Amino acid sequence: MSRKLMSRKVSRRAVLAGTAVGAAAALTRFPAPAVAQAKPFKLGLLTVKTGPLAQGGIQMEQGVITYLKETNYTIGGRKVDFVSADTGGNPAGAKTKAQELVERDNVDVILGPLAAFELYAINEYVQQQKMPVLSLAAADNLTQRTPNPYLLRASATSSQAMQPMGHYAATELKLKRAFCITEDFAFGYEQIGGFQAAFQKDGGCVVNKLWPPLVTPDYTPYVAQISDCDVVCQGFAGSNPLRFMKAYASAGLKYPVVTGETGADDALLKSYGDEAIGLVSCCPYTLDVQTDANHRFIDGMLKNYNAVPGQYAALLYVNCQVVDAALKATGGESGDREKFMAALKAVNLTDTPRGPLKFDHLNNVVGTFYIRRIGTKGAKYGLKLWNEVIKTYDNVSQFWTWPEAEFLAHPVYSRDYPPLTKC
């Protein structure tokens, strides 16, 4: 894998060297070959390749490269120059790397970044620069109360997957009392807020909410506090779900567990054991989606990286498809940023790894979300466990079933909103 990444770097350096040689040739009035060719489309990626978020960040890059290899580095009729930048997972790094992509590499579009605080750090800047950004970061408000017109989110807001999850837990699983636990940061608050709001709307109630720190070596003390409920909702991300589910199982707890998009990500299946069997999750992507694009994507990931992909790679692949479609719509034209952004917003695809998708007027995705249960049935690609789809929700918007105005009248989901009520 690292060999692959390195080889990208080498080729980029070769590109630089090539430009230098080209410039030298021009200076010495060497007869340069006059090739009539459209300028390559510059595709920038802000990802995280060092530090604690690196695992997801590397999958993002794999998703992009899988798409580019499949299309032979040509999208919308233009050759693609792909530039990947490592933010190091911190806001100052994200800002600097965004400047690098915009000012030095003159990219036409930025994919990424991964974390909400990285996106917040570049939010003002990309608006000033009118730079289209297709981010994976889920920060709700950037497509809700403080929208950024140059941000397009083809993945999901933090709460978007948890709202159907809350609905499903209340109406289909017929559960009444939920105990929520997730990491102590904005992504966690917004997920649990979404779950709570939707769960309560359909008659459930939340007993308590626990917020362990992002880096918690052992979840046992938290698991020990879980009681007096009939379902546990966890919203862990990264590799934390693995450790939480182990601690949960070894404490002997038997309440069913539900989670959002990160808690049962397909990329985690190879690391999960029996403790994860029965875990119900809601995700914008699942390996079982029966579209041609998803088969091509999974085959590509297996071939290129020998890895069973999860949503990070899948959603970046989807982002590439969106850019490709927009570029086709403008006839390969990306110079007029406002026009290009409008074309991106208007993209409406059906054949993607996540199924059909379109965008609402605030630039957030409206798409299919999958409720899945982990079991052993149907496991493929050498996995022992499998996320079996048990229900699909089509055309899920970030506002779930609430009218937009009513949804936006509330404050953004936080530690204290919605508040705990008597249960």
Add this chain to the structure above:
Amino acid sequence: MNSPAASPVTNPATSELTGGGAVRRVAIAVAVLALVAVPYAIEQVYYVNIASQILLYAVFALGLNVLVGYAGLVSLGHAGLFGVAAYVVAYLLAAGHGHALAILAGLAAGLVATAGFAALALRATGISFIMITLALGEIIWGLAYRWISITGGDNGISVSTRPMPFGLSLDAPRAFYDATLIVFLLAVGAVAIFVRSPFGAALCGTRDQPRRMNALGYHVLMIRFWAFMFSGLLTSVAGILFVYYTEFISPQALALTASAEGLLMVISGGAGTLLGPVVGAALVVIVKNVVSAYITRWNFMLGAIFVAIVVFMPEGLVPGAVRLTRSAWQSASRQKGTTRNAAASAPRPQS
């Protein structure tokens, strides 16, 4: 404090500053002119921004170096002070206040936090001092992370405008570089004056011989306290530059890694020298931001550079380079000396 007893404890590094005459002045002028010319020499805006970052981190490292290099007190909590100033500025601007108020309040808050740090941490030296500053820095980080109603948690606070001193907009990268350069030069000047003053000499004395300084009648604790305050002032200034540069602040800027990075800048460049922290800041910023575009494992590279510095120049890049050039000069002049015709052209290794 202006006692003549201060002179026997002059720091060898400071004499480096005081020595020389016209040559040194010319060198300084050339360096300043080069720094002024940077934005015009570099065509790409991106590198101008990198240069601004180097200068603002250099101010941070200069501040930290006052403690680490001249007072011999290693702090691992300076990113906390950096963050207090930055957060106060960001908070006030987000609340709709003006830049002048925000900057002054940021500096004041930075100094108050510094006084608190100093009052607690100066009860100890050595490892205990490091641990206390580390703990205090983590407390500030925790506040930034958890006091969500004020700091926005890890979503941070965005700042949408830069100040307009004398009606000049700092929105363009080159203008911001110029403003940062002015602040940087003031900071270098302030540190140079500070170090060459009797107070600076006394500070070095408390580093090298605290007991003797005490016996000579110096108030060691107060000297360290005021040095800490000066360090905190520069750190706050850097924090304010940072928040205007990135137009965003979030807890990651205050994390332990940020403090450690500052310390690496000081140590790699040369603690206790005027230019060491500046060179260290340039090294870290360049490897982190520029080299990382070409090398995926840039962390390893940064590590390897530090190992190399520790092995070949344990005193840091600037003093190490000075030592190596001097010994090269000396061996060259010794060879010449055998022919007995180059005695007059001998360099000044004695300074």
